[in-house]
Amino acid sequence: MPICQKNKFIFLHIPRCGGTSIERVFNLRSKQQLFGVVRMGDQERTLHHLTPGDLEELGLVDPSVLESYFKFTIIRDPFSRMASDYLWQQRYDRHNLFKSMQFSDYLDFAESVVKNQRYFEKVHFDHFRPMVSYCLNGGELVVDDILLLENIDIELKRIQPLIGVVDLPRINASPSYQHLSTRENIDRVRILYEEDWLLYERIQALHHSLYR
Structure with a gap:
């Protein structure tokens, strides 16, 4: 959840939704801007992945800043996000957990993490x-504002008056995950992330009418 003091915006960085590119282009990569990993008690907290609820709980941002700064995030198709993350976790397997996992095992793991917080x-x-x-x-x-990753260039141009000009690089792009797109896998993600699907479909419909 990086903060850009210069342009007065807060970016809610959802993992695997293009956030690294936003952070890179605006140079939002210091702890003062809420970027990086910190230890808080027995927890590992990634500052640039904090949610609004985390900010309220931890008191890391002045309430007046939260109220006055422009706040936006980027979302994507929930299945595409999970498939992309599966490939990313295998590539950067920091904890030696994911490299040999099949996608079905990865979804089992995701269910455990979500259900047990x-x-x-x-x-x-x-x-x-x-x-x-x-x-x-x-x-x-x-x-x-909630932007769609699949329309990101158009979306960023739309909010340009609020955040500044953006020439977005493509960073951390995933290889093809078409082989993972089975009906069973899609249904499992839809059940686990039901609210995300509802949000995504609502924003997609709203933006479809916006860009017609």
Whole structure:
């Protein structure tokens, strides 16, 4: 959840939704900007993946800044996000957990993390947090705009007056995951992340009418 003091915006970085590119282009990569991994008691917290609820709980941002700065996030198709994360976790397997996992085992693991709220047990477990947790706090919408990754260039141009000009690099792009797109896998993700699907479909419909 990096903060850009220069342009007065807060970016809610949902893992595997293009956030690294945003952080790179605006140079939002210091702890002062809420970027990096810190130890808090027995938890590993990735500052740039904090949710609005985390900010409220930890008191890391002045309430006046939270209220006045432009707040936005980027979402994507929930299945695409999980398939992308599976390949990413295998590539950067920090804890030696994912490299030999089949996708079905990865989804079993995701279910365990989500159902038991294990997001801070190890670094990168926060990748399994639902996208809605970055958009809502206590059931209330707390971001000013929700962008779609598949339309990211158009979306960033639309909010350019609020965040500045963006020439977005493509960083951490995933290889093809078409082989993972089976009906069973898609259905499992839809059940686990039901609220994310509802959010995604609603934003997709809204933006379809916006760009017609």
